[in-house]
Amino acid sequence: MDGRLMIAVMFLLSVVCTSVPAYAVEGPEYVGHSQCKICHNKKEEGEIWNVWSTKKHAKAYEMLGSPEAKEVAEKKGLGKPPQEAPECLRCHVTAYNPEKDPPLPAKIAMKDGVQCETCHGPASLHVKDGQAFKMKKDTSVDMSAHMTRADENVCRRCHNEESPTWNPERYTREDGTKTGFDYEQAWKKIEHSIPGKEKK
Numbered sequence: 001m002d003g004r005l006m007i008a009v010m011f012l013l014s015v016v017c018t019s020v021p022a023y024a025v026e027g028p029e030y031v032g033h034s035q036c037k038i039c040h041n042k043k044e045e046g047e048i049w050n051v052w053s054t055k056k057h058a059k060a061y062e063m064l065g066s067p068e069a070k071e072v073a074e075k076k077g078l079g080k081p082p083q084e085a086p087e088c089l090r091c092h093v094t095a096y097n098p099e100k101d102p103p104l105p106a107k108i109a110m111k112d113g114v115q116c117e118t119c120h121g122p123a124s125l126h127v128k129d130g131q132a133f134k135m136k137k138d139t140s141v142d143m144s145a146h147m148t149r150a151d152e153n154v155c156r157r158c159h160n161e162e163s164p165t166w167n168p169e170r171y172t173r174e175d176g177t178k179t180g181f182d183y184e185q186a187w188k189k190i191e192h193s194i195p196g197k198e199k200k
Ligand code: HEC
Pocket: 031, 032, 033, 035, 036, 037, 038, 039, 040, 116, 117, 120, 123, 126, 127, 129, 130, 131, 133, 134, 143, 144, 145, 147, 148, 149, 194, 197
């Protein structure tokens, strides 16, 4: 009897132990840009979603379907269309990771290119904060707590020499010297902000 009980206990333990990791994973998850649009697209708050959607990042996947992209891929001897190549997708799509299966988080679509959470990080916890802040009028919520303020380092994850279209003379500094990426000028091209909000 004891022996069987022991086996039963060990069996149960093994089930519990092997299933724990699946539930132990916590932290923010990707929610996709349509969530951000709900709270960050009011006219008086800078229409941030509209700004993003009209800039190049939103079209970064589409760009991989262009004749220009096919030419780049051929030169690299890629042997497949850029829109299917991990070598291109890793910088042209949010959170694309070929080492994962599937390579994309559930709420992220390829076609949406480089979207908000590329730079601001996975935002499910921030969305919860936002709901408490807005719907429950709980202004004690710190809206910066679960959100990354992006900076130049984020940009350089993709804007670097590994980009096949990298041009070391793309930007001209004030003193006339050239550089492949200039944060101040590049930010001006994609700038979005909440008018009147003080920057920390
Ligand atoms: C339910 C509403 C809500 C949703 C959804 C939401 N936010 Fe926010 N977010 C807020 C509020 C409220 C603030 C604070 C605004 C202020 O300070 O005026 C904020 C602030 C921010 C900030 C600035 C943080 C700081 O440190 O100052 C960033 C960046 C941001 N949100 C990004 C996002 C992104 C990206 C998404 C989508 C993935 C998103 N938000 C979705 C409500 C929301």
